Amino acid sequence: MIDPLVSRVIGVCSNQAESSIKHPVLSWYSNAHKVSTVSTPFAEPMKQSPSVVAASATEEKWDSRYSHAIPHTNTYYLKCMVGGILSCGLTHAAVTPLDVTKCNMQVNPGKYPGLLSGLRTIVAEEGASAVMKGALPTLIGYSLQGLFKFGLYEFFKDYYSTMAGEENSQKYRGLIWLAGSASAEFFADIALCPMEMVKVKIQTSPPGTWPLGLAPAIKKMMEHRAETRYPFGSVVPLWSRQIPYTMAKFFFFEKVVSVFYTYVFTEPKSSYSKNTQLGITFASGYIAGVVCAIVSHPADTLVSLLGKAENKGKGMGEIARAFGTRNLFTKGLGVRIIMIGTLTGLQWWIYDSFKSAMGMGTTGGK
Secondary structure, three states: OHHHHHHHHHHHHHHHHHHHHOOHHHHHHHHHOOOOOOOOOOOOOOOOOHHHHHHHHHHHOOOHHHOOOOOOOHHHHHHHHHHHHHHHHHHHHHOHHHHHHHHHHHHOOOOOOOHHHHHHHHHHHHOHHHHHOOHHHHHHHHHHHHHHHHHHHHHHHHHHHHHHOHHHHHHOHHHHHHHHHHHHHHHHHHHHHHHHHHHHHHHHOOOOOOOOOHHHHHHHHHHOHHHHOOOOOOHHHHHHHHHHHHHHHHHHHHHHHHHHHHHHOOOOHHHOOHHHHHHHHHHHHHHHHHHHHHHHHHHHHHHHHHOOHHHOOOOHHHHHHHHOHHHHHHOOHHHHHHHHHHHHHHHHHHHHHHHHHOOOOOOOOO
């Protein structure tokens, strides 16, 4: 008899409990004592551990290095440095005859008035091998320069893009190209300067007055350091020549490539063959090189004049005034346009050929 009675009491209580929760007051009381999972204006926000916050911020931060089809890891930058060595070292060494003539036209325009006549004069007075004077320091110096120029450009381009953020890196990409190339060239010129000074001294000294071999030339440069200002005496004029040159070189190259892929080759870049892409690379590099030659020519002339024996101990301003503004801008410019246009086109072609061979693709795009 007790068990059925207990069952009925339990059933009645359960029904009353269910109905009582539906009552407004009791419902409010019941809900008020539940653990709420919805935040209110007055509720204290849930605190997250520092590690969770840091992880969340890291996930949200955009990184330019990983925004490309091929991530720009340290290995990628190292490969770009190797490409830069091949690009700059080989091309500068290959055009040594033009460089020898150009430097002599800048230092002694009366004796070497033009490219062909200058070459004939050099060969007649010093022999055919004289047109290759300074080839070894050229190869070494510009290989070092290329290592930093191309490798650090890729690094700084990603670095500044990440600083700017995803949207601004596209909006201001021209400024990022300029900043990246200027930063890279600053270090590249420090690496180049000692060999550039040796090269210019070998190429512009009268026959028999300076050693032609690399080691003897360096030794004599060191012995006469007060006069030659070796090894970094030309770094400031190098910066004034090479930084504007490199800024123009990379900016106009990237810009011309973009124009090609936007208005001429309008299909996706990946749809074109490697030969077509490399052809676009060379054409863009050549056009950029012409601009570079014009922009950097006065400083290039000044660097050549610093190696002239008559200018020993003189300041750059004094040398520039004596040579004349017109001569600074024009002497040897035609030769330099031919040389730098071809040089820059070949440099970009070699660099992108190496990148393509490494599976890294060519530089630039829309």
